[in-house]
Amino acid sequence: MDGGKFSRVKVHSLLSVVSSSPVAPGKVHRLSPLDQAMGHHTIHIVFYYESNPFEDGRFSLDIDNLRGSLSKMLDEYPIVTGRLTREAEGGWQVRCNDAGVRILHASVNTTMDEWLRSADASEERDLTVWEDMPQDPSFWSPFRIQINNFKCGGLAIGLSCTHMHADITSATMLIKSWTDVHSGQPLTHSPIFHLPPTPSSQCNSLPSFSALHSPTTPANIGTVTMKFSSSVIENCLLQVQSQCPDATPFDVLVAFFWSRIARWQEPSFNNHKCSLSVCVDSRSAGHSQVPFGYFGNALHFSVLNVEADKLLSGGLGQVSQYVHRHVAKAREDEFWSVMSPLDEHRKEGEGPFTIYGPRLTCINMEHMTVVENGEALMYAAAFRKGERPVHVSYHVGKVEGQGLIMVMPSAEGGLARNVTVMLPEEQIANICKDQTLIDLEPKMIVSGKR
Structure with missing residues (x-):
């Protein structure tokens, strides 16, 4: 403590x-x-x-x-x-x-x-x-x-x-x-520790990690976890339907938090653009090269840039569309393309990187929402039949810089989501008293300093 x-x-x-x-x-x-x-x-x-x-x-x-x-x-x-x-x-x-x-x-x-x-x-x-x-x-x-x-x-x-x-x-x-x-059941997904050889044609560049930095002195990061009910998320999806008909809970929640945080956070400006690092799991796309049982890191990081005025004034529907389109562009070869350049950086003495935090980062865990019998993977983890977890909490260690947003399935099931937000402490205070957030009536689960 x-x-x-x-x-x-x-x-x-x-x-x-x-x-x-x-x-x-x-x-x-x-x-x-x-x-x-x-x-x-x-x-x-x-x-x-x-x-x-x-x-x-x-x-x-x-x-x-x-x-x-x-x-x-x-x-x-x-x-x-x-x-x-x-x-x-x-x-x-x-x-x-x-x-x-x-x-x-x-x-x-x-x-x-x-x-x-x-x-x-x-x-x-x-x-x-x-x-x-x-x-x-x-x-x-x-x-x-x-x-x-x-x-x-x-x-x-x-x-x-x-x-x-x-x-x-x-x-x-x-x-x-x-x-x-x-519980005497076969493994839901037997672990796989090796992926097929990296296709050499796909090892071209380092787009996903180009903006990452070596570890820096950690800032004072605060953390709050909140639950959004299925009914609230459903209303948000209906609100953005005309502009983003295929929006997911991840899209609308990231759009909401990113646009709210941008009002207090010094953004990463690049020609008056705000940047968001988006992390998706390559298992989520159903790629044969990255099966769900793969044990290791199967993450793909990419950067979404939006003009600052459009982020601040575009509304939930427009920003949800930016997020949705960006996530939809994730391709299998993007996961492979990072491997060879990262190996070269390691041999040159580079790394490890500060993955979470140099710019605001969000983690998409939508692939875990329906995994077994219509239940999210973490809530299907029952040692005895019918005794599922009542809550599962996630944290990433050594988050720095502008912070991290994690969007996870909730024990309620359906469209309900838990969102863990890790930001500089003063911004955590701002988000917790933000009236637009309060109007969504999230249930605070854990909060305060990391």
């Missing part, structure tokens, strides 16, 4: 869990150029459950019950239990030595309902205790799972990992695979 603030989360124990079957000796996984470019950032996810699936009737946490299903799941993910090491050319690779995953057990001195009403983003990070990578990572676990017991009997499972190993979809899939194994 920051500033010596009292924490309601107390960690009691730390142990390691290894896979149930030993990894073949000498197995090594080389991280892709895109994986290595993400090395400045981390991923933090918290799954909230109303009941504890690891109870045995006598204890609040049955370690054997937890360890057994986790070990079986880790059989399918050898790079999760491995350790980072440098390859001959200087890049990172994972030595799959089955050194294990760190598991922390903690108690939370409040009920889950009270926590979700009162916890800020800084306190929520106590549910995913993280240790930055040391200079020598040979004994350091790049994945940490924290089991948090609430006074009401509820449970929060916190997952933290390096962004080099996994993007948000991959990290979510890891927990979903655990629930599949624990």
